[in-house]
Structures are given as structure tokens and as C-alpha cells.
Amino acid sequence: MPDVNALLDRLATDPEFQARWEVDPDSVLGEFDLTESQRAALASGDVDSLIDEGLAERHVQQMRVSW
Template structure:
């Protein structure tokens, strides 16, 4: 819903290991009750760090959360 909501969720992911573990297991469920727009929620569920940053997520928070980014595998 706002830059504040995006960054609040990022901060929670950084500081709350239990919430981060829940997010890792089921991101959709973890962010279901967050005050986010559909675009923001979709970016978190997809772990699309670029999009989260474009939607107002502070880069230093985005980059400082262990395991947040979706794993990127090379396709051959």
C-alpha cells in the first residue's frame, strides 16, 4: 500500500527469524495479512528483489535479508 508497508515488511523479514522462516516456507501465507497492494504482495511472493526495490523497498534492506532473493538457476 505504501513505501512504509513495503519497508516494514522488509524490516520484519530481517529482524524476525521466525517470520523469515515462515516466509521461506510459504511466502503467500506469510504476506497475506500485510497491508500491501497486489503488486507489492506479488513481488514478495515471487521474491522479485528488483520489483520490491522499484515499489519503494530500500535497497540496503532488500540486500541485507538472508535468503530472501529467489534462487537463480542457469538454464541450459
């Protein structure tokens, strides 16, 4: 299953996926192999925790600015 980086890659590039995320993020999260701490960090916007959980450098600035 895809991880948190795959989720963020897809959110950045797929408008239909973004729309699904906005309507039902829990359903979208179910498609990805995320740890409970990754889910919590995404929900709270905790970038530092996501970095500890394997967030790719390419997403760090994007998360800090827009999440």
C-alpha cells in the same frame, strides 16, 4: 498495516517470523498491506519493481544478493 519494508525488516530480525515465512508465505503476506505488484515482485525476486513500489534503500542490496 505494515508495508513491504516492514515485512523485510521483520524477516531480517525475527527467526520465528522467518520460519513462518518459509512454511506459509501467503499467510505471512496477508499480515501486510502490500499491493498486488509488490506481492508479484516478492514472489519473482524483482528488486527493480520493488524499488518502484517503495522498497527502502536499506533493503536493496540485501534483496539483490540473497532473494
